[in-house]
Amino acid sequence: MNASAAWQHLEPKVVAINRRIAELEWEPSRRNNFVAYKPERDSSYVEVDGDRLLMMSGYGYIGLNGDQRVVEAAKAAVDEYGTGTPGVRALAGTIPLHEELEAEVAKFTGRESSLVFSSGYAANVGTVGALCGAGDTILLDKLDHASIVDGAQLSGATVTRFRHNDPRHLDRRLAGTDPDTTRLVVVDSVYSMDGDIAPLPELREVCDRHGALLMVDEAHSLGVIGATGRGIEEHFNNEVRADIKVGTLSKAVPSNGGWIVGNEQFLQWLKRLARPFLFSAALAPAQVGAALESLRILDREPERVTRAQAESARFRQIMSEAGMNTGDSQTAVVPLIVGSDENAWDYATACRKAGVIGLPVMTPAVPPGLARLRIAITAKHTREEIDFAIDAFLTAARQCRLIGE
Template identity: 45%
Template sequence: MDSQKGTDSVSQRIQAMTDRAADLKARGAYFYNMAVTEILDDARVIVNGRNMGMYASYGYAGLLGHPRIAAAAKAAVDKYGTGTNGVRSLAGTLDLHVELEETIADFKHAEAAITYTSGYATNLSVISTLMGRGDWILSDKLNHASIVDGCMMSGALFRRFKHNDMADLEKRLQQAPSDVAKLVIADAVFSMDGDIIDLPKVVKLCEKYDAWLMMDEAHSIGVLGKTGRGIEEHFGLGDVVDIKMGTLSKTIPSVGGYVAGKRDMIEYLRHASRAYIFSAALPPAQAAAAMESFKVILDEPWRLEKLQANTEQFIGGLKSAGFDTMLTETAIVPVLCGDDERAYELTGAAQAKDLFVLPVVSPAVPNGLARLRATVTAAHATKDIAYALDVLAEAGKEIGII
């Protein structure tokens, strides 16, 4: 039988992407997968021998390299070694994992918590375990890809509502039969736009239509709320979210994900979610680092204050220069460029002056909404942010963005 490899749809998709990457590399406009040779802190890195200001990090609280966190990780390696050689349900659970989950539950004011080895896998597994055929899932249009994939994997009826549009969410809820399980899910802080979900209104709608509520707090833990506990604290609402999901790889400088909530739900996930049952446990060093990070956030509230001040300086400076930062109100700051080529040009100009920023282009964002997805952290100095603003403003004018 003749082989179709090279002409079938799989080969065509592979060829299209490799051609696109090759073209960008040939033009010096490919900025992805750049090897960082040294991480100095959450504000500076060494790339290709150059000391660059880091404006693409998710380490919002500036905890990377914190001595307490590093010491906890090293002590865990000395005590337990580098891995567990097992899944959590069998031989993989350490007392360290139990302590981490208790720490997360306390931090989130929840009865219990469960951890996973990947934030992506957390959403994929939790959504598809809790929801199934015949159920309804209503998801914000700008939710993270891991949420979308979890919704599709669940087999539930999957409907999107317009971004942060409560009237559209209510319309979707009204369409759902009253006798089916319903889940409303949204990012707390949206990963490409930096704006915040209208949680008070979402909560009211979930109560009105008897729907479960899940919040993905990947970008809100250590960022929102007086003590960094996240979106519920930010709005002063108490314990109103049924499924409190978060990651351990952004503000928390480790790896993995978690869900906190009612004890019976967590027990169900522990015995039914495939990413927990069939994945090896978090390595000891990563579990210890994550646990200590939650404690540092509470012990060093100045980090939240510094992050807020840096965020206001960065957003305010970009707006004053004439940039469109969309609706952001957090440390995730989109610098709107328009078409993909202008995003590449602005990135190149910024990197030439030692600003590590990265472009986000189609299909990750809609055509015409290409941007730099810039971030600031508590580790940035005021003078460094001022320098970054000057570089971006000068380049933006030369390119014609502002």
């Protein structure tokens, strides 16, 4: 079989996705994915195609992207260590700054030690794959992030799903598993598309009853929930703890990388078994320096967290009272659920014309019929900017007949 014949099996899939994109983005003004935005350093505005627009779908929850202190820390790291690392962490890739960042992550999250990966995705895949294998069972919330799902599937363990945020369903699922094997339950602390929070106390009780491990992904909870932004355990007044906590350095923290925290003995084992850690290049110095300074600022300035929490609650209330469906959001992540993929693209396009960026999320990232704009309220947004965004979102919703006049 020649190469062109082999490609014929793939071609229908390529044609189908490109046709779907063309149906949604049939003119330049409707382009809403993979757009290059030029951010302003000291505001929430971005420039695209010559227009100055208010970004309302970015991840920078505590408003530190572009902060001069973070920029200077990144520059200082480059000045001292260069632009890259000469290998993987196990060989020549570790620099003192990596260990300094790991100590800061552990301190901030209230654990003995931490390990920093090249991405949050790698942290999930590597951790799940190291913990479980053939003969074990991994139980996933129906809405877990793709990195958790991929790690579970690649591990070779049996993968079972339970209904979203439903401890009773998890209880029934665990009852059917082998108690003489590793059972790992994995949930997001805050769900990235819905903004709701995992019921940690109830999940902990179920896992304890069945002797299962509980792992939480703090990607969208660090800097977002808890009185000082320390995540789901602080949100529940530190009454219960997860067995394993992972997270990212690219959401609230304006850098790259992922992390896992735990005791030193466990992490010494994990760094030799987590393949994405062992075989990936070490995190670059600039990213390490930026992440380290960001965590220190967050520790000193918890008011950033409370400001974003208060403004997101106000935003949710106003949008809900106006007739928009914000789902079960309890956090800075606020979905504006509009139904079909076409509705989401129409709505995003109308919002952009009104001066605001609200980015659409469609299937398969969300279930059919639940396409949405994924909005994120951050500490960098001023009250006036949020008011402007509310007016733009509601004006666009009326234009798209999503709510009444």
